[in-house]
Amino acid sequence: MNWTVRLAVNGEPRTLALDDPRVTLLDLLRERLHLTGTKKGCDRGQCGACTVLVDGRRINSCLTLAVSLDGAAITTIEGLAQGDRLHPVQEAFIAHDALQCGFCTPGQIMSAVGLINEGQAGDDPERVREGMSGNLCRCSAYVGIVEAVRDAQATLTDKERAA
Amino acid sequence: MTPELNLSRDPAHLRHGSNIGQPLSRVDGLAKVTGTARYAADNNPPGLLYAVTAVSSIARGRVVALDVDAAKAHPGVVEVMTPANRPALAGDPDGKPNPFAFRFEALQNDRVRYANQPIALVIAESLEAATEGAALLAPRYEAEPARIGLDAGDAYVPPVVGMGFPAESHHGDVEAALAGSDRQITATYETPAHYHNAMEPHAIVAEWQGDKLVIDTPTQGLVMMRGRLAELFGIAPESILIRSPYLGGGFGGKGFIAGPQILGILAAKLVGRPVKLVVRREQLYGPFGHRSPTRQTLRLGADGAGRLSGIHHHARIATSSFEDFYEAAAHVTHTLYAAEAIATTYDAVRMDTGTPLFVRAPGIAPGSIALESAVDEMAEACGLDPLAFRVKNYAEVEPSTGKPFSSKALRECYTQGAERFGWWERPLKARTMRDKDGFLVGWGMGTATFHALMFAGQARAVIRRDGSGVVESGAHDMGQGAWTAFAQIAADSLALELDQVTFKAGTSDLPDAGIAGGSAHTATVGTAIHNAGAAVIAKLAELATSDQRSPLFGAGNAGVIARNGRLLRRDDEGRGESYADILARAGLDQIEGSGSGVPDPAANEQYAMHSHGAVFAEVKVDPDLGQVRVTRMVGAFAAGRIINPKLVNSQLIGGMIWGISLALHEEAVTDRRTGRIMNANLGEYHVPVNADVPAIEAFTVAEHDPFVNPLGIKGVGEIGITGSAGAVANAVAHATGIRVRRFPVRISDLVRSGH
């Protein structure tokens, strides 16, 4: 049996015929759509490496069945930059050296984008720390991550003001 | 020492500071923030099949049955590999062709020697099918009692510890020194098993192209891995290509090939198609090494003035039932504090676990937390400030050998770190500081140290006709910043701008870069690159100075300097010509040179080589509930020449957070009855999250080391952990008045027991 799943992946509408309901969103992205920017660190909701946005909200794609998402819009790390123009969070991650091995980084960045969208943390470093605590970084780039998120958040609001 | 190394010991062409020393952003940053950096598991070659291993749930015994039929009947399953049908290996997984070949399990028989050992592998068209196929194997075992814990068996003295240190070593008569001391303390500290837990699980995509083997797998030692694979599969090393451009963290866990990776290659052979095997997180707690648990007893003696007279550091450690690896936990005591007499001794037990191996700051990390705790306890016993006590016992020469240090700016670290932290405000007495909300506040410190090592590595440098450069070395980037730091050294070595040099790394067909470990990669490969660059420039100078048509004619090799893609006369910098012109006139497309980075035996004979640092930590502890929060941390480090301060800062801070983790968080919890690790996952095996980490500050103090290597590089990958774990533990003791000697410190240790 095949399940039809309609998704908008990074803005591109896709209709997928899924032959197996067990496929998680993460494995769909990585193994079937070959969007391998999203990483698998634990496959159990315990690390945040698989964070993507579903309808604008950050979630762990490893604990989400793809079939269940019919109709959803998915944004992955591949969909963040506008052509050659990096998203402010991506830029800030480079500027603040908020990464080392880079494996947790796509998840961190998607989580940061989600956090800023949620609008709960503002510029408060403690709130940013708490809000980013669902993303482990074994290289422990946490200090840079907090700086990058605060920096990007400031840039984003400036833009909004300008707009 | 190679000739070119001499030639370049003070290379006139090197423009230190033009690239080297600059806080450049990571050159691989763009790929990493856009998701285009391709890690091993990101490869999806056409025709790919998925493999998933089944692992044992017993720690010792035999597998007596597997339901292969059930697995095969699952839709999508293509094949099941067991000892019965796995393709033959030319080499023996239980063989020991060299000391760095560690025994592993690749379905060579039905024996189980630890929990989570692979016992079969299922290959399927989809990951989902392979995963379920592995579950359907429902193994049955003949189990034998598991030997777990540091009292699991008869302890014995290991033949050697760490990388060949003696298991017993004495400097002076420690018993006499202790007996004659005014003050003595004896304390026993325990550290649990630690697992690397790099965010990237081990993974392999293996494809046989005829007799050629192409694999994507993260490794900290490309050429070494290639050699081992050649031996195991009975093929020439040149027939194997390993690609490992990015590692999602290594920490020592990706230094050696392990059973699951071999199984991935065997699976590809069995089915004649490319196979991807990504090890499941819980399965990482077994075949890939871990840090041995330790039980360390320190006996310290001091005179009335607080000078250490003797230190005896004994470590009980563990290895596996089938392999020998001994965590050199006591070793740190040889190099750190001046004492007339120092002795280190070890004993070990065999346990039914995977073989413990290198984990970030091997030996030193667990040793340092014990030593720094004990030193703090002694300082307290002497009524001295912990920093004052350490300064009093400052080692001007390496205590156990009497050798001078090649450089040692630890005093500056102490001074500047203490200043930055505000250390001298610290009350001597424990449990006397409170914040405005009533939380207990404690300040602790620790001395950081790590040996400045070099292995052996090679590099090749080329200047092309257009004047641009290419530098190649099979180096490894596991997050430490190799892509950037080596490109910086490469650019300086060729006197070019960064964007004029292409740096290639990360594949096994490039010059052997040795192993990325021991904090030695930058020193080793950096030296090799530096020498390769110098060799090309020398060749170019040779061409120019012997050519009458060149403005450099007759200047002699030593009379020429390189700058900005040009060679100039040293005595008249107005005269010179570009690399491109020199090559064009000589009718050459390119010119090539190679270099190696190896330690200088004479310098090593003469000097003790170590990095140092001082770490200061503040913690807050809830007086009733025992929850701890690190609120401030400052680390000052002296580590020779800093190639890229931005990336080095990240390394140091990352290390310091590992220190927090050792002190407060991580611990593998093993069920003694079964030998299974009960928290083999990232939910329960705690590593710090963002909310556990305060605004940490790390900085380096200037340190010029003319002896370690031509560039004066000492390495920063591991030192951050050392000192930091002790600093946090000491801060907890200072906050609470409770000295916890079993790590990590937990709520149950600090919760107020009465009311």
Add this chain to the structure above:
Amino acid sequence: MNRFDYVKPATVAEAIAAAGAPGAAYLASGTNLLDLMKGNVVRPERLVDITHIKELTRIETSGNGDVRIGALVRNADLAYDASFAKDFPAVAEALLSGASAQLRNAATVGGNLLQRTRCAYFYDTASACNKRAPGSGCDARDGENSQHAVLGWSEACIATNPSDFCVPLAAFDAVVEVEGASGRREVALEALHLLTGTTPDRESVLAPGELIVAIRLPAAARAFAKHARYLKVRERNSYAFAVVSAAAGLVLENGSIQQARLALGGVAAKPWRAHEAEALLAGQPAEHGSFERAAEAALREATPSGDNAYKIPLARQLIVRALQAAMQGTPSRMPALPASPFSAVPGALHDA
């Protein structure tokens, strides 16, 4: 993960019909269910995906002032619902102290109520576990049990309920609306979960196939809004389950306690409502001595089930702290680290 049959009903009635098949399980956001399936701890034959049932996604206030939360409301959405958080601050704080932002964005309130224990032996299919495989034994009993129950446990099972959300729900008399083949009924949250007894595999009073449709917070619980806190002690400052947690609410008048609510998490197989302690507090002055007496009463029956004796003084001290924090007043803004002892208000510490 086993293969399963996947169905996606659009209405409650369809869902209940679909779940009537043996081996069926409701799939909400799956953050617990899929985790367990990946570990082969549970292997349902059919998943009834309820996430597309629109009628279960609303937060409504009924005429009598009760707040009714549809079972599919996401944990984060409820916590960030401004009027809900204002009226039931301890519930919002508990929600925000659980799991991670990503998980809270996904997790539903219904799923949160029925999440299973985190006992490592329950998760480890090679271990004996009466909850997972009735009659097989309990390997936690003599195993690694520093996190296990100190109240209400039995020889058969010493597991705890891991939910943060349930603790203030129990304290504030939440009611669960349930619908099954035989119709709708209501269950007090406090009565939803079962202690382990001899049948630890039975975790709630729900019959097979019964669906949680909503959770209701009674209008009366608003009385505590000014003095309500949730505090959670954990080994990591975020993204960790509670070692012990406590929800406390007070109604104060001139420094004396009119009403008190108190419940504990991480100590038993259910959220542990401390009725006796509440009764002791009523009419007493809001001061340390009263809180200590209440804490004493709440833990009177507690006994270690293993290597966890420390949880008893810990729970006592946490109760005192939570009551003290409640007395100080609900913070005007959610603390930066929700439920963290480090976010408690100044002057609240016992031996300070």
